[in-house]
Amino acid sequence: xxxxxxxxxxxxxxxxxxxxxxxxxxxxxxxxxxxxxxxxxxxxxxxxxxxxxxxxxxxxxxxxxxxxxxxxxxxxxxxxxxxxxxxxxxxxxxxxxxxxxxxxxxxxxxxxxxxxxxxxxxxxxxxxxxxxxxxxxxxxxxxxxxxxxxxxxxxxxxxxxxxxxxxxxxxxxxxxxxxxxxxxxxxxxxxxxxxxxxxxxxxxxxxxxxxxxxxxxxxxxxxxxxxxxxxxxxxxxxxxxxxxxxxxxxxxxxxxxxxxxxxxxxxxxxxxxxxxxxxxxxxxxxxxxxxxxxxxxxxxxxxxxxxxxxxxxxxxxxxxxxxxxxxxxxxxxxxxxxxxxxxxxxxxxxxxxxxxxxxxxxxxxxxxxxxxxxxxxxxxxxxxxxxxxxxxxxxxxxxxxxxxxxxxxxxxxxxxxxxxxxxxxxxxxxxxxxxxxxxxxxxxxxxxxxxxxxxxxxxxxxxxxxxxxxxxxxxxxxxxxxxxxxxxxxxxxxxxxxxxxxxxxxxxxxxxxxxxxxxxxxxxxxxxxxxxxxxxxxxxxxxxxxxxxxxxxxxxxxxxxxxxxxxxxxxxxxxxxxxxxxxxxxxxxxxxxxxxxxxxxxxxxxxxxxxxxxxxxxxxxxxxxxxxxxxxxxxxxxxxxxxxxxxxxxxxxxxxxxxxxxxxxxxxxxxxxxxxxxxxxxxxxxxxxxxxxxxxxxxxxxxxxxxxxxxxxxxxxxxxxxxxxxxxxxxxxxxxxxxxxxxxxxxxxxxxxxxxxxxxxxxxxxxxxxxxxxxxxxxxxxxxxxxxxxxxxxxxxxxxxxxxxxxxxxxxxxxxxxxxxxxxxxxxxxxxxxxxxxxxxxxxxxxxxxxxxxxxxxxxxxxxxxxxxxxxxxxxxxxxxxxxxxxxxxxxxxxxxxxxxxxxxxxxxxxxxxxxxxxxxxxxxxxxxxxxxxxxxxxxxxxxxxxxxxxx
Numbered sequence: 001x002x003x004x005x006x007x008x009x010x011x012x013x014x015x016x017x018x019x020x021x022x023x024x025x026x027x028x029x030x031x032x033x034x035x036x037x038x039x040x041x042x043x044x045x046x047x048x049x050x051x052x053x054x055x056x057x058x059x060x061x062x063x064x065x066x067x068x069x070x071x072x073x074x075x076x077x078x079x080x081x082x083x084x085x086x087x088x089x090x091x092x093x094x095x096x097x098x099x100x101x102x103x104x105x106x107x108x109x110x111x112x113x114x115x116x117x118x119x120x121x122x123x124x125x126x127x128x129x130x131x132x133x134x135x136x137x138x139x140x141x142x143x144x145x146x147x148x149x150x151x152x153x154x155x156x157x158x159x160x161x162x163x164x165x166x167x168x169x170x171x172x173x174x175x176x177x178x179x180x181x182x183x184x185x186x187x188x189x190x191x192x193x194x195x196x197x198x199x200x201x202x203x204x205x206x207x208x209x210x211x212x213x214x215x216x217x218x219x220x221x222x223x224x225x226x227x228x229x230x231x232x233x234x235x236x237x238x239x240x241x242x243x244x245x246x247x248x249x250x251x252x253x254x255x256x257x258x259x260x261x262x263x264x265x266x267x268x269x270x271x272x273x274x275x276x277x278x279x280x281x282x283x284x285x286x287x288x289x290x291x292x293x294x295x296x297x298x299x300x301x302x303x304x305x306x307x308x309x310x311x312x313x314x315x316x317x318x319x320x321x322x323x324x325x326x327x328x329x330x331x332x333x334x335x336x337x338x339x340x341x342x343x344x345x346x347x348x349x350x351x352x353x354x355x356x357x358x359x360x361x362x363x364x365x366x367x368x369x370x371x372x373x374x375x376x377x378x379x380x381x382x383x384x385x386x387x388x389x390x391x392x393x394x395x396x397x398x399x400x401x402x403x404x405x406x407x408x409x410x411x412x413x414x415x416x417x418x419x420x421x422x423x424x425x426x427x428x429x430x431x432x433x434x435x436x437x438x439x440x441x442x443x444x445x446x447x448x449x450x451x452x453x454x455x456x457x458x459x460x461x462x463x464x465x466x467x468x469x470x471x472x473x474x475x476x477x478x479x480x481x482x483x484x485x486x487x488x489x490x491x492x493x494x495x496x497x498x499x500x501x502x503x504x505x506x507x508x509x510x511x512x513x514x515x516x517x518x519x520x521x522x523x524x525x526x527x528x529x530x531x532x533x534x535x536x537x538x539x540x541x542x543x544x545x546x547x548x549x550x551x552x553x554x555x556x557x558x559x560x561x562x563x564x565x566x567x568x569x570x571x572x573x574x575x576x577x578x579x580x581x582x583x584x585x586x587x588x589x590x591x592x593x594x595x596x597x598x599x600x601x602x603x604x605x606x607x608x609x610x611x612x613x614x615x616x617x618x619x620x621x622x623x624x625x626x627x628x629x630x631x632x633x634x635x636x637x638x639x640x641x642x643x644x645x646x647x648x649x650x651x652x653x654x655x656x657x658x659x660x661x662x663x664x665x666x667x668x669x670x671x672x673x674x675x676x677x678x679x680x681x682x683x684x685x686x687x688x689x690x691x692x693x694x695x696x697x698x699x700x701x702x703x704x705x706x707x708x709x710x711x712x713x714x715x716x717x718x719x720x721x722x723x724x725x726x727x728x729x730x731x732x733x734x735x736x737x738x739x740x741x742x743x744x745x746x747x748x749x750x751x752x753x754x755x756x757x758x759x760x761x762x763x764x765x766x767x768x769x770x771x772x773x774x775x776x777x778x779x780x781x782x783x784x785x786x787x788x789x790x791x792x793x794x795x796x797x798x799x800x801x802x803x804x805x806x807x808x809x810x811x812x813x814x815x816x817x818x819x820x821x822x823x824x825x826x827x828x829x830x831x832x833x834x835x836x837x838x839x840x841x842x843x844x845x846x847x848x849x850x851x852x853x854x855x856x857x858x859x860x861x862x863x864x865x866x867x868x869x870x871x872x873x874x875x876x877x878x879x880x881x882x883x884x885x886x887x888x889x890x891x892x893x894x895x896x897x898x899x900x901x902x903x904x905x906x907x908x909x910x911x912x913x914x915x916x917x918x919x920x921x922x923x924x925x926x927x928x929x930x931x932x933x934x935x936x937x938x939x940x941x942x943x944x945x946x947x948x949x950x951x952x
Contacts, residue, residue: 002633002743006626008590011739016133024752025138027077038074039522041506043530046085047121048092051131053564056582059137060595061561061676062529066138067731068671071756077522079509080139082126084148086434086498087371093117110432117433136591136734145509147501155508156435156501157451164449168387175291176426178379180309181372184430185383189537191376193365200362201228204355205237208253208262214354221254222357224276226364229343233302234263236282238293241267243278257355260324266297285380303380309339384428392419395543404553407674408605411560418536427497434495441490460489503541506554527557559674567611569922585615592733593619599732600680622736628692629722629740635703637718645720646790650710653717654792655799656695660724661790664757667728683728691721694803724757801871802842808868809850815944816883823853824882829861829874866947889948896941902934
């Protein structure tokens with residue numbers, strides 16, 4: 001018995017429990033052991049995270065694919081799990097320690113601190129997993145993995161050791177994004193560019209060999225900088241080789257102000273003659289571009305900051321070398337100053353000595369740590385790197401060859417741009433939470449990379465015996481007594497970048513390297529669904545690692561979804577206060593409504609503008625489905641076990657069978673092509689328009705009439721079509737469809753495990769052909785219901801004529817403001833015998849639904865009638881005396897003028913280059929949408945005016 005009112009909160013938890021009890025989402029179910037697998041790995045959310053709208057979209061789309069393929073008989077593995085999220089998790093626990101006034105991480109020590117992190121993870125981590133379940137994610141939760149699980153940790157160690165052995169992992173001194181608050185290197189993804197109102201300081205660098213005179217430009221070169229504190233580490237001034245202004249000084253030296261060191265003037269293309277003075281200071285240890293210039297010209301690298309962003313000069317040999325006494329004294333004054341305080345002192349001293357030419361206001365982008373919020377410092381340190389250039393080559397070739405394709409395809413260009421210009425990947429982080437780097441150092445700094453400490457000890461002992469640092473007897477004793485080797489080798493304290501372990505996700509989650517059984521079955525996965533922002537950080541690295549260690553791409557298809565923005569098109573952010581919480585929407589409207597909204601708006605390559613009103617609208621759609629099922633139940637519509645929809649005799653019932661098969665085909669083809677919005681749109685139109693608005697309305701007289709074979713057939717067909725609808729909607733709206741499936745009949749299985757209806761075009765090929773064009777679609781997907789091939793053009797022509805005729809008449813009545821109580825006549829002009837028969841058979845229905853007084857026939861349309869073309873024949877509505885034509889003309893003229901004014905107003909804005917350049921992107925987009933709406937409105941009004949003209 002279906003409850004009177006649809007209440008999502010009453011059913012969602014109960015349905016989730018039913019799925020769990022049945023083990024519905026488990027991969028490798030006994031009855032599917034021989035089925036062809038379909039696998040997806042979830043982009044692992046941070047263990048600290050909670051569900052946001054990006055997660056909701058991403059996981060809804062994945063779930064649609066998984067539920068769709070599961071119903072098609074595939075052995076589906078949707079691999080879930082979470083990422084340890086090094087920085088984020090460590091920050092959470094450190095903040096907790098501070099709030100509870102407990103010892104800090106450093107005071108506690110590494111071992112005790114890590115115990116606390118694991119404790120936090122057990123108690124509070126992974127909240128997002130339960131939130132994903134609320135969304136309806138049909139992952140195999142029995143296989144949930146964590147990037148620091150024991151098995152995944154072994155995979156990480158093995159990969160690191162093998163890549164190091166192959167020379168693809170190495171240690172190097174390079175610039176990194178350094179967070180002075182978190183005291184670690186961070187990835188580019190963790191850096192936010194923030195627009196800052198700052199200054200551009202123009203500094204005079206005296207030429208060597210001439211007496212400096214601030215009033216004589218011949219005695220100095222002017223350079224401009226946004227970071228004057230870094231000038232202490234300058235090792236050159238660069239000018240463009242084609243800049244004739246400086247050709248005479250290239251090769252000479254300048255004297256670095258305040259420091260007194262001679263540095264060369266070099267020629268390099270990096271210097272832009274059109275920018276500033278055309279001369280730039282080069283600080284290889286504090287700027288990424290300068291670092292590359294320094295490498296090209298073999299310049300010294302002088303780091304003048306410590307890890308906390310303070311000036312560090314007193315023991316800085318590179319800086320102090322050859323320093324004049326006054327410069328050394330100033331260095332002592334600056335030592336230990338925070339970088340921005342030092343900036344003030346340095347600028348004041350430059351101005352005092354005549355080296356400051358001018359200061360200009362300058363708005364520019366400054367990198368900030370996304371978690372710490374502080375300005376990021378390009379910092380020169382020793383770090384571990386992966387030779388990404390070498391690993392990228394097979395990954396580039398795989399996409400170029402089509403072994404992996406991007407959907408939409410335009411994202412391949414982004415992939416190639418990043419991969420073709422790839423830099424060494426810094427994989428070490430100065431944190432405690434994460435995979436500790438499997439490298440140990442001997443007493444002389446010699447590094448030993450190994451999967452385990454015992455292996456590293458063995459390698460070290462062998463090496464030092466060979467070098468005659470220790471004797472074989474000492475080595476033997478140390479192998480026998482672990483206490484003898486205390487301090488003999490020490491492990492690298494750093495941990496690996498989170499993306500390193502995430503790069504192994506498609507195969508490490510399947511048991512590699514311990515057991516390759518699941519790898520053989522589920523790798524490569526079938527598709528990756530992810531956002532564009534991590535194409536490089538995650539997608540590309542999975543491609544590199546998958547090809548290197550598994551000799552195959554991790555996925556043949558990468559579907560890139562767009563952003564979810566607010567209803568005005570603005571990017572959601574806490575600072576703007578426009579963040580929409582998916583959990584709140586689920587509370588208010590149900591998970592199904594949210595899921596369907598996201599799917600319906602997920603057009604390829606187009607951002608989603610989300611408003612709660614859209615979710616509310618699809619909640620109404622769910623209610624419509626619920627009420628139509630209640631209507632069927634109240635009219636005793638049930639599906640007999642032996643019902644054959646293709647044997648139906650009633651034209652209306654054959655029509656709905658025809659339309660159902662067409663809807664299944666449209667939805668199936670759209671999901672297969674990752675056109676989620678088209679799939680949702682096709683399902684929506686069929687359910688709301690075809691089934692509810694037309695079929696049930698047209699069937700009402702039969703259902704409410706006397707018992708008869710026609711009534712029995714219609715009851716069965718209503719129930720059959722309803723069941724097909726529940727299957728069709730299940731990937732999008734799993735909770736409500738599963739509930740209705742359970743309460744509308746006695747069922748042998750859950751809807752989520754019920755076979756999907758096949759699309760007609762592939763029926764013979766899939767089930768009868770010995771060889772398949774698509775090896776991923778097996779001939780054993782599901783039994784071959786003969787309805788999949790059903791088509792009845794005659795039934796479609798008849799009922800379609802009724803639908804088109806009523807729809808057209810309703811449209812004219814709405815355009816002409818004809819009240820519902822006014823019954824208009826209809827004249828079928830020059831009607832064929834077939835149309836005459838149809839009109840007579842459906843006369844009562846058409847009159848009732850189109851609000852007609854009478855239907856008549858004539859050789860031609862009467863004068864002054866609005867003419868409608870219905871499937872090639874004319875239907876005329878005589879409106880003389882029904883409406884005031886003059887008043888209606890005036891109303892439409894007024895509407896037309898308003899539409900044209902709206903178009904003109906928007907055109908004026910969009911033709912204003914200043915407006916387009918300065919207005920936020922979402923405002924410009926909103927104006928374009930207003931124009932589109934006004935143009936569409938104008939077209940409708942013109943059409944109505946033309947009809948009115950013909951009616952006079």
